[in-house]
Amino acid sequence: QKEVEQNSGPLSVPEGAIASLNCTYSDRGSQSFFWYRQYSGKSPELIMFIYSNGDKEDGRFTAQLNKASQYVSLLIRDSQPSDSATYLCAVTQGGSEKLVFGKGTKLTVNP
Amino acid sequence: GAVVSQHPSWVICKSGTSVKIECRSLDFQATTMFWYRQFPKQSLMLMATSNEGSKATYEQGVEKDKFLINHASLTLSTLTVTSAHPEDSSFYICSGGVNTQYFGPGTRLTVL
Numbered sequence: 001q002k003e004v005e006q007n008s009g010p011l012s013v014p015e016g017a018i019a020s021l022n023c024t025y026s027d028r029g030s031q032s033f034f035w036y037r038q039y040s041g042k043s044p045e046l047i048m049f050i051y052s053n054g055d056k057e058d059g060r061f062t063a064q065l066n067k068a069s070q071y072v073s074l075l076i077r078d079s080q081p082s083d084s085a086t087y088l089c090a091v092t093q094g095g096s097e098k099l100v101f102g103k104g105t106k107l108t109v110n111p
Numbered sequence: 112g113a114v115v116s117q118h119p120s121w122v123i124c125k126s127g128t129s130v131k132i133e134c135r136s137l138d139f140q141a142t143t144m145f146w147y148r149q150f151p152k153q154s155l156m157l158m159a160t161s162n163e164g165s166k167a168t169y170e171q172g173v174e175k176d177k178f179l180i181n182h183a184s185l186t187l188s189t190l191t192v193t194s195a196h197p198e199d200s201s202f203y204i205c206s207g208g209v210n211t212q213y214f215g216p217g218t219r220l221t222v223l
Contacts, residue, residue, distance in 0.1 A: 034211070043204045043217040044155070046112060088154070090212075097143055099212055103154040 002027040006089050006102035015111050019076040023089030023102055026070065030091040033065055034099065035074045037085045044088055048074060079109040113139045113208040117215035124195055125223055131191045132218045134161075134205030140185040141207040146178075149202045149217075161188040161205075195222040 003026045013019045021035070032051055036044035048063040050056045050072065056063045062075040072091070076083055089102040114137040124130050134144055144161040159180055160168040167180035179191040188207075192199055200222045206212040 032210070036214075043202075043214040046211065046213060049211055097210075097212065098145070098157070098160060099206075101155050101157075 004102040029094040115215040121219040144207040
């Protein structure tokens with residue numbers, strides 16, 4: 001059973017702080033890793049993707065991947081109330097395009 | 112990123128009727144698309160993989176005769192919920208893309 005684990009939260013941070021979201025996965029064959037943001041009642045929106053070990057930065061978002069530890073994280077700098085949402089970690093299953101999702105971490109950014 | 116559209120965005124139907132949901136790739140050719148279902152406060156559940164020109168691949172526990180998938184062109188996949196019942200009420204979302212999956216806006220189905 002391929003699994004993706006996330007802390008369900010809720011994670012609450014003050015506005016302007018750094019939010020740190022973590023994810024572990026079980027399939028060592030996974031090659032692509034994604035973070036999606038989902039607002040209540042809406043479909044998931046792609047935030048970041050990362051394929052190689054290390055850090056990838058895009059604006060206020062940084063994704064970090066450590067394949068040896070089977071760990072991927074998302075850092076949100078200068079958190080804004082509009083960042084309040086559920087963040088879904090997803091990894092590809094083996095060499096396929098099929099995604100396995102974690103259950104999501106609910107983030108609340110307090111003004 | 113890739114753009115995926117869905118139609119309708121919401122639908123209400125009577126129990127026993129069939130409902131068709133369309134998923135279109137607007138700026139890329141999709142040989143593969145994915146259909147998900149999401150119940151309130153739960154995570155996405157993959158239902159099936161839609162393959163252009165061939166049969167869909169269903170996940171374990173998903174009834175292929177109830178959830179009919181057709182992927183006749185590189186830009187359109189359809190999901191038909193046959194003989195819908197109240198327990199089929201859910202948020203249905205498709206995804207597609209090249210190397211990266213982008214989600215459609217979803218279809219909220221309510222079966223009375």
